Amino acid sequence: MKKLINNVDDIVKEQLEGMALAHPELKFNDEPRYVWHEPKQKQVALLSGGGSGHEPLHAGFIGDGMLTGACPGEVFTSPTPDQMYECAQKVDAGEGVLFFVKNYTGDVLNFETAVELLHGDDVKVGSIIIDDDVAVKDSLYTAGRRGVAATVLLEKIVGAAAAQGQSLEQCEALARRVNNQARSFGVALQACTVPAAGKPSFVLADNEVEFGVGIHGEPGIERREFTDVKTLVEQVFSELVDCPDYSRTLREWDREKGEWTELETTTERFDLDSEYIVLVNGLGGTPQCELLGVYREFALKCKATGYNIGRQLIGDYCTALNMEGFSITMLKADKELLELWDAAVNTPALRWKC
Amino acid sequence: MKKLINNVDDIVKEQLEGMALAHPELKFNDEPRYVWHEPKQKQVALLSGGGSGHEPLHAGFIGDGMLTGACPGEVFTSPTPDQMYECAQKVDAGEGVLFFVKNYTGDVLNFETAVELLHGDDVKVGSIIIDDDVAVKDSLYTAGRRGVAATVLLEKIVGAAAAQGQSLEQCEALARRVNNQARSFGVALQACTVPAAGKPSFVLADNEVEFGVGIHGEPGIERREFTDVKTLVEQVFSELVDCPDYSRTLREWDREKGEWTELETTTERFDLDSEYIVLVNGLGGTPQCELLGVYREFALKCKATGYNIGRQLIGDYCTALNMEGFSITMLKADKELLELWDAAVNTPALRWKC
Amino acid sequence: MTIEKSQILNWLNSCADIFAKERDYLTQLDADIGDADHGINMNRGFERVKDKITTIEDQDIGTIFKTTGMTLLSSVGGASGPLYGTFFIRAAAAGNGKQSIDLNDLCQIFSDGVDGVVARGKAQPGDKTMCDVWWTVVEALEKSKDEGQDLQQALVAMGEASEKGAAATIEMQAKKGRASYLGERSIGHQDPGATSSMMMVKALRDVVVGQA
Amino acid sequence: MTIEKSQILNWLNSCADIFAKERDYLTQLDADIGDADHGINMNRGFERVKDKITTIEDQDIGTIFKTTGMTLLSSVGGASGPLYGTFFIRAAAAGNGKQSIDLNDLCQIFSDGVDGVVARGKAQPGDKTMCDVWWTVVEALEKSKDEGQDLQQALVAMGEASEKGAAATIEMQAKKGRASYLGERSIGHQDPGATSSMMMVKALRDVVVGQA
Numbered sequence A, B: 001m002k003k004l005i006n007n008v009d010d011i012v013k014e015q016l017e018g019m020a021l022a023h024p025e026l027k028f029n030d031e032p033r034y035v036w037h038e039p040k041q042k043q044v045a046l047l048s049g050g051g052s053g054h055e056p057l058h059a060g061f062i063g064d065g066m067l068t069g070a071c072p073g074e075v076f077t078s079p080t081p082d083q084m085y086e087c088a089q090k091v092d093a094g095e096g097v098l099f100f101v102k103n104y105t106g107d108v109l110n111f112e113t114a115v116e117l118l119h120g121d122d123v124k125v126g127s128i129i130i131d132d133d134v135a136v137k138d139s140l141y142t143a144g145r146r147g148v149a150a151t152v153l154l155e156k157i158v159g160a161a162a163a164q165g166q167s168l169e170q171c172e173a174l175a176r177r178v179n180n181q182a183r184s185f186g187v188a189l190q191a192c193t194v195p196a197a198g199k200p201s202f203v204l205a206d207n208e209v210e211f212g213v214g215i216h217g218e219p220g221i222e223r224r225e226f227t228d229v230k231t232l233v234e235q236v237f238s239e240l241v242d243c244p245d246y247s248r249t250l251r252e253w254d255r256e257k258g259e260w261t262e263l264e265t266t267t268e269r270f271d272l273d274s275e276y277i278v279l280v281n282g283l284g285g286t287p288q289c290e291l292l293g294v295y296r297e298f299a300l301k302c303k304a305t306g307y308n309i310g311r312q313l314i315g316d317y318c319t320a321l322n323m324e325g326f327s328i329t330m331l332k333a334d335k336e337l338l339e340l341w342d343a344a345v346n347t348p349a350l351r352w353k354c
Numbered sequence C, D: 001m002t003i004e005k006s007q008i009l010n011w012l013n014s015c016a017d018i019f020a021k022e023r024d025y026l027t028q029l030d031a032d033i034g035d036a037d038h039g040i041n042m043n044r045g046f047e048r049v050k051d052k053i054t055t056i057e058d059q060d061i062g063t064i065f066k067t068t069g070m071t072l073l074s075s076v077g078g079a080s081g082p083l084y085g086t087f088f089i090r091a092a093a094a095g096n097g098k099q100s101i102d103l104n105d106l107c108q109i110f111s112d113g114v115d116g117v118v119a120r121g122k123a124q125p126g127d128k129t130m131c132d133v134w135w136t137v138v139e140a141l142e143k144s145k146d147e148g149q150d151l152q153q154a155l156v157a158m159g160e161a162s163e164k165g166a167a168a169t170i171e172m173q174a175k176k177g178r179a180s181y182l183g184e185r186s187i188g189h190q191d192p193g194a195t196s197s198m199m200m201v202k203a204l205r206d207v208v209v210g211q212a
């Protein structure tokens, strides 16, 4: 293993210090660990978090028009409740705090604890589960679909809504809608190396890919033969569009009763009338030139089948350390979502119109 | 070798098609190969080019406030004169065309031929050599310093000047000034794999780096021991700031006489009174999180020694396929350069204020 | 015969030592079917526990467990952090005000603990989680109680049960946690959380009974 | 004895075949001290030349060389593209209007060619470039002329000279082109451009004299 680090134990701290040095408008607190900024206006505070190693997720999306704060855990390890608790206290402007939680057992459990603690302190708090990874087929025999790169799209869109002054309830409803309209699927060509583990999490032959891989170096849904990018992207396209309805029970925090309620909810169908926001996302070790090749195949396939790409983003946005590979996210969008997408955003990793 | 491509022979074409599909405001011509856009206003046309494999350089920087067009060669192979010739014809709005040429024998020779051809057709043409790589120590026993990541800063700054309506002569003078105030130095942790070659250009042990590496997979100036990011960045910092004056003869096109003149020119000294624009540039296979660690060390070292970082950019801007490693560029800036840097830019890879 | 508070403290310290030693092994188990961090998580958490308990040695066993749970909760992260955290926080009740515990208490402590884990994580038997060890362990303790075994015998049986519980996860298909994404590919690997639970159980046996 | 136009066409075709065959070898030489593309560049360029010359078989040798040069210029890229392009464009003069060439012409052709390369690339003897082959070759041809050798003998000597010229680059330190960045590390490797030049020279010998 050769990495640009000093000490395996300090890498999360030092990378966040690097980010804070580069972007003085971001404030970094080390114990407990969180990053935040002061929004221009009084608004619902949007708070994300999860394991580190997915850079620029999460802290790279803090700024006007997107996140208010983020709680990074250790590499691939969800953060602890004290981080969310203190960060939420810091960023709450009285309009309430909304947590964005990717659907992993660890993230869910740790954020739930934080929600309970904050409720006890009379903070108006909400929590949204993101579960866009269609590689996971069922929720009965698994922990349910994982939260992956749709997180970026969701945080951008809800970030714009919050900046426009929408309420906590409106932001929650919007986030749930975006989550149900988004699908992602990932493929790895080569595993990442978790620094503390010191060697690649798995080894693939030159003609193999992990198909349906997550963002934590865990193996994918299956190992497939790799021939060329066209074939591979067509397989991913099928997984995304030929995806059956998916119903699952998601826990939501009932602010009135102060308890968790279980809500059965079903994903939205894709159709040919909508526009889609497409994210071709690099997993960390794949160069731009190859991602452009992936986008080409995907765009051609969409054209051929009548799917209408309204907006696109190509690059490393939700990574898995140095994993080689990509994921594709499709978000079915209407006028409202497109407008929120186009709205000004000013963060280290996503910036336009300001 | 496992890459997200179809056919080794088609990768440049397909990646440019991908870019054009993603950014319909960019037009792509395949034979001869070039990419261009229509600027909002009548202005000096800025044209870049060079081997492919450095994405987002060059085509990713086409757009308002930066390049007008670019001529990508095959992977790591400079483009041919017919590309520059036709692209220049296409983008010339009567205000003249300025070529940005990185100092490699191949680029220089091919661009020179294009300049001569265009001059014959009465196009007002200029050509700027970029040679910022301080890893190359002399120009007597070598082809001279290479052009590397300062290209990005130079194209941004001159792009802003051209968009403001500055003349070809003004743009040339500005570009020469930026080039003499910029220094870069690169380090590789792992070689890239040129697709047509099929295997890594060199192999490094786990405790070795190529120190002073270029962006074409060629070995660096020397092989050094790698211990940690702090030590490595301090070594790079010394190379950048302790760099003696560098004089060399650069060829310039004399539009009046229609011939090449040789101009002896010397780099600018660095001082502690200026602000610096710093680019921590990933070489393609290095994840964000590690680049942030590099930036941290560099920023701390600058603070400790009194160098003042006025602006920064961290990410993959001038890459070498999937090479693991980074380069650091320092550009000594004054108020004028900082204002041009801050001006609006709207390209696939660099965007702000619009 | 009872387990003294000093032995409980020794146990927690011993867990810290074991997780320092087995960090890479547990991480490797997690690399096979998870995200290669379980050993690192447990090591980080119990290092903190070890530090922390030096400041509360005077308190009762309940407080020690509660503090252990809170410390794990705010230092382990991942799935195992809140689960082991909850385990100890719930386990604390049956140790409240006590300076020593007997077989009955121990049975209650572990059984409350695993109930807490289930309340949070909803695991069912056979889901290939740490619970598959704790259930086997509680069952063994109940049996020892019913059969009137002494504490020493019960702890030996408990240690064996934990090994069985952990080994049994090899053939299971994961239905909870990160390993569940692998579907059938999770079969054939011992669950990392079950393994760390087994290590904790055996550490208690070894502290009280002496190395086997 | 002269070299007929048909043999010149055979030569260019044979170069195309050789660069197709030696593509990876030349690329590997370039990987050692350059950027691993020289074989690919030469292969791409001469494939085009091969296509192109079928359309101008009727023209004189000068035109054939000029077309070859223009084709290389617009298809090879890199340093070698403009250099080989210039080589053939300059070489064309001495072939203008001719359907065959003699030893004198050949000497002039190669000498004009390498002068063109120097005008563009400024290489000096010992800089470890393709010129180190062409100079040795021109020198050998001059010597054959002076000694009154026949064309056949001259071509054999020329082939040997090209091998010597290429081999001599091994011990040189590169001072031009990409390999110059390596400084002393460039010593010990045969220059890719010198090697492709040698291949072209030997191809001409083989076409005219017959495989050795």
Ligand SMILES: Nc1ncnc2c1ncn2[C@@H]1O[C@H](COP(=O)(O)OP(=O)(O)O)[C@@H](O)[C@H]1O
Pocket (backbone or CB within 6 Å): A076, A077, A078, A105, A106, A107, C030, C034, C035, C037, C038, C041, C042, C077, C078, C079, C080, C081, C083, C117, C120, C121, C122, C123, C128, C129, C130, C131, C176, C177, C178, C191, C192, C193, C194
């Ligand atoms: N829902 C659950 N109930 C009980 N135990 C669980 C559950 N989910 C995961 N675990 C346990 O947690 C272990 C993984 O812990 P760890 O690797 O530290 O966290 P993460 O999976 O978040 O990386 C698994 O081996 C399993 O024993």
Ligand SMILES: Nc1ncnc2c1ncn2[C@@H]1O[C@H](COP(=O)(O)OP(=O)(O)O)[C@@H](O)[C@H]1O
Pocket (backbone or CB within 6 Å): B076, B077, B078, B105, B106, D030, D034, D035, D037, D038, D041, D042, D077, D078, D079, D080, D081, D083, D117, D120, D121, D122, D123, D128, D129, D130, D131, D176, D177, D178, D191, D192, D193, D194
């Ligand atoms: N200034 C020069 N004069 C003569 N030959 C040169 C010069 N620079 C480079 N060369 C030749 O070009 C060869 C490299 O060609 P190639 O690999 O195709 O181009 P590039 O170096 O641009 O990748 C070198 O091996 C050398 O023989």
Ligand SMILES: [Mg+2]
Pocket (backbone or CB within 6 Å): A051, A076, A077, A078, A106, C035, C037, C078, C079
């Ligand atoms: Mg984890």
Ligand SMILES: [Mg+2]
Pocket (backbone or CB within 6 Å): B051, B076, B077, B078, B106, D035, D037, D078, D079
């Ligand atoms: Mg080249």
Ligand SMILES: [Mg+2]
Pocket (backbone or CB within 6 Å): C030, C034, C035, C036, C037, C038, C078, C178
């Ligand atoms: Mg884990």
Ligand SMILES: [Mg+2]
Pocket (backbone or CB within 6 Å): D030, D034, D035, D036, D037, D038, D078, D178
């Ligand atoms: Mg080359």
